[in-house]
Amino acid sequence: xxxxxxxxxxxxxxxxxxxxxxxxxxxxxxxxxxxxxxxxxxxxxxxxxxxxxxxxxxxxxxxxxxxxxxxxxxxxxxxxxxxxxxxxxxxxxxxxxxxxxxxxxxxxxxxxxxxxxxxxxxxxxxxxxxxxxxxxxxxxxxxxxxxxxxxxxxxxxxxxxxxxxxxxxxxxxxxxxxxxxxxxxxxxxxxxxxxxxxxxxxxxxxxxxxxxxxxxxxxxxxxxxxxxxxxxxxxxxxxxxxxxxxxxxxxxxxxxxxxxxxxxxxxxxxxxxxxxxxxxxxxxxxxxxxxxxxxxxxxxxxxxxxxxxxxxxxxxxxxxxxxxxxx
Amino acid sequence: xxxxxxxxxxxxxxxxxxxxxxxxxxxxxxxxxxxxxxxxxxxxxxxxxxxxxxxxxxxxxxxxxxxxxxxxxxxxxxxxxxxxxxxxxxxxxxxxxxxxxxxxxxxxxxxxxxxxxxxxxxxxxxxxxxxxxxxxxxxxxxxxxxxxxxxxxxxxxxxxxxxxxxxxxxxxxxxxxxxxxxxxxxxxxxxxxxxxxxxxxxxxxxxxxxxxxxxxxxxxxxxxxxxxxxxxxxxxxxxxxxxxxxxxxxxxxxxxxxxxxxxxxxxxxxxxxxxxxxxxxxxxxxxxxxxxxxxxxxxxxxxxxxxxxxxxxxxxxxxxxxxxxxxxxxxxxxxxxxxxxxx
Numbered sequence: 080x081x082x083x084x085x086x087x088x089x090x091x092x093x094x095x096x097x098x099x100x101x102x103x104x105x106x107x108x109x110x111x112x113x114x115x116x117x118x119x120x121x122x123x124x125x126x127x128x129x130x131x132x133x134x135x136x137x138x139x140x141x142x143x144x145x146x147x148x149x150x151x152x153x154x155x156x157x158x159x160x161x162x163x164x165x166x167x168x169x170x171x172x173x174x175x176x177x178x179x180x181x182x183x184x185x186x187x188x189x190x191x192x193x194x195x196x197x198x199x200x201x202x203x204x205x206x207x208x209x210x211x212x213x214x215x216x217x218x219x220x221x222x223x224x225x226x227x228x229x230x231x232x233x234x235x236x237x238x239x240x241x242x243x244x245x246x247x248x249x250x251x252x253x254x255x256x257x258x259x260x261x262x263x264x265x266x267x268x269x270x271x272x273x274x275x276x277x278x279x280x281x282x283x284x285x286x287x288x289x290x291x292x293x294x295x296x297x298x299x300x301x302x303x304x305x306x307x308x309x310x311x312x313x314x315x316x317x318x319x320x321x322x323x324x325x326x327x328x329x330x331x332x333x334x335x336x337x338x339x340x341x342x343x344x345x346x347x348x349x350x351x352x353x354x355x356x357x358x359x360x361x362x363x364x365x366x367x368x369x370x371x372x373x374x375x376x377x378x379x380x381x382x383x384x385x386x387x388x389x390x391x392x393x394x395x396x397x398x399x400x401x402x403x404x405x406x
Numbered sequence: 407x408x409x410x411x412x413x414x415x416x417x418x419x420x421x422x423x424x425x426x427x428x429x430x431x432x433x434x435x436x437x438x439x440x441x442x443x444x445x446x447x448x449x450x451x452x453x454x455x456x457x458x459x460x461x462x463x464x465x466x467x468x469x470x471x472x473x474x475x476x477x478x479x480x481x482x483x484x485x486x487x488x489x490x491x492x493x494x495x496x497x498x499x500x501x502x503x504x505x506x507x508x509x510x511x512x513x514x515x516x517x518x519x520x521x522x523x524x525x526x527x528x529x530x531x532x533x534x535x536x537x538x539x540x541x542x543x544x545x546x547x548x549x550x551x552x553x554x555x556x557x558x559x560x561x562x563x564x565x566x567x568x569x570x571x572x573x574x575x576x577x578x579x580x581x582x583x584x585x586x587x588x589x590x591x592x593x594x595x596x597x598x599x600x601x602x603x604x605x606x607x608x609x610x611x612x613x614x615x616x617x618x619x620x621x622x623x624x625x626x627x628x629x630x631x632x633x634x635x636x637x638x639x640x641x642x643x644x645x646x647x648x649x650x651x652x653x654x655x656x657x658x659x660x661x662x663x664x665x666x667x668x669x670x671x672x673x674x675x676x677x678x679x680x681x682x683x684x685x686x687x688x689x690x691x692x693x694x695x696x697x698x699x700x701x702x703x704x705x706x707x708x709x710x711x712x713x714x715x716x717x718x719x720x721x722x723x724x725x726x727x728x729x730x731x732x733x734x735x736x737x738x739x740x741x742x743x744x745x746x747x748x749x
Binding site: 122123223237238239240267268269270271272273294295296297298300301320321324334335336337338339340341342343344345346347349350351352353355356 | 458459565566567568595596597598599600601603604607622623624625626628629630652662663664665666667668669670671672674675683685686687689702
């Protein structure tokens with residue numbers, strides 16, 4: 080087996096905020112092979128974005144405390160690394176696309192300048208070489224008249240165009256791993272489909288590994304072969320998408336699927352998950368989903384279930400999974 | 407449907423005057439956010455209004471309850487023209503139509519206890535005693551699925567879904583006839599969206615409500631609505647029953663909206679070819695001439711660039727504005743003499 084591009088073991092992230100401690104990530108383990116595409120799904124507060132931002136240590140470490148038994152990116156242990164070393168990995172090894180392009184693009188620099196910066200620093204390109212490369216990248220992400228756009232500022236573009244610019248920037252150095260965190264959530268549905276197809280196409284061309292982070296299970300059906308479901312700062316299910324949608328093992332996954340909007344099912348036939356997600360400032364000493372779960376028993380309210388194999392390449396953290404043998 | 411509608415927009419337009427740039431010449435540009443809208447909603451009906459950002463759906467929603475300026479046209483509510491209603495009469499009428507917003511974090515006063523948030527509209531619109539108000543607030547909290555003791559708490563103590571329940575309680579407590587709900591689900595998590603949609607369903611039966619339900623997510627709302635209206639750049643492009651819109655859409659934009667929504671099923675997704683709309687939505691300040699959709703339309707014809715299509719009937723309640731979809735109009739797809747051009 081080839082060495083993984085990403086190897087996370089027991090990642091925990093806590094924020095101290097006004098005297099309170101927020102346990103955003105409470106023990107996540109995830110291994111990703113080169114070229115593999117994984118979807119990470121969860122609701123707000125599930126810890127999915129925080130866990131993925133830890134991969135390149137993008138969190139403000141004055142507030143966030145990151146610990147892990149292992150956090151290796153392309154074989155490099157990330158946690159003990161100095162900022163200078165980290166910067167060498169950001170771009171060529173790991174790159175990000177976020178939901179809101181305006182908060183990631185620099186408003187005072189031209190689009191071309193922002194794309195070419197990485198090319199000049201990491202590839203040693205000259206100013207003109209980098210600008211030509213930026214124009215070519217803008218063309219690849221479907222921006223009309225790229226030779227004009229390259230001299231514009233982010234505010235001169237529409238939302239869909241800005242997201243394309245950010246994708247061009249993220250892909251400039253052909254990263255080994257791209258993390259896309261809700262890359263289409265801020266966009267309109269008819270623009271979304273276009274951007275998804277663009278990212279997919281580039282992923283295949285470069286052969287890079289990719290993580291799609293989203294709250295939208297329906298979107299992942301289109302893009303990911305493997306899906307990881309997070310709840311309360313932990314992974315509750317990890318399964319091939321061919322299994323996850325047809326035979327989910329965790330009651331929360333089942334609940335999410337049943338809540339997803341779709342044209343072939345009326346809302347009257349759908350059953351919502353009762354209750355509300357867990358408060359991340361409270362300690363969790365049992366199954367975080369137990370208060371909302373119809374299958375919960377005493378053990379669910381006293382012990383934390385571990386993520387175990389349940390056959391078919393599927394793992395679940397549940398004392399009473401919907402398939403396989405209970406642990 | 408011979409009953410008069412509860413709410414009716416007749417040829418309604420909403421305009422916003424943009425500020426003129428510091429060095430620009432000429433008059434300040436005018437954005438027609440809603441243009442010549444004809445729309446009626448029957449009592450007890452739920453009309454879903456869908457479209458993408460900038461299409462004017464929120465503006466239309468606000469105009470329908472007189473909180474956006476009406477530039478032209480008329481707004482009829484329960485048989486009365488309320489287009490120009492002002493002052494005390496408008497204030498009194500306001501208890502009959504209420505609005506629910508997208509973001510339950512910014513729509514509740516963080517410094518007010520839940521009790522005061524719910525009691526305020528009763529104090530403004532009714533002359534009920536404090537005891538009566540207390541009873542009503544308790545009953546209303548229960549009706550939206552919250553514990554009556556929550557009245558003593560503040561908004562920050564609640565999750566997004568619970569806050570939206572409170573916002574809904576505040577709108578329904580004055581027993582309005584008509585509620586405009588502007589993307590009331592889109593700020594919520596998936597598991598909460600369905601809970602809150604079911605609450606809207608429950609309340610419309612219990613309190614005989616009429617909804618204008620604004621959403622960008624057609625898949626989420628179609629089965630909840632009696633009829634669906636689709637907007638694009640300030641204009642209605644299609645309207646019909648939820649079944650007509652989802653099973654037999656006539657307008658290419660409606661078709662694109664239906665096709666763009668992913669299905670949570672990899673086997674469906676694997677075989678499906680998603681029809682792509684090219685480009686982004688044009689700025690509402692500078693809508694394209696002719697059919698406003700022609701710049702992104704996969705089946706646009708020559709005439710679409712010049713002539714704005716009229717709404718055409720495809721059935722009793724089903725209408726769409728598209729040259730290509732209109733029966734017997736395709737012969738018009740030849741170069742038109744100059745005099746036939748719209749200004």
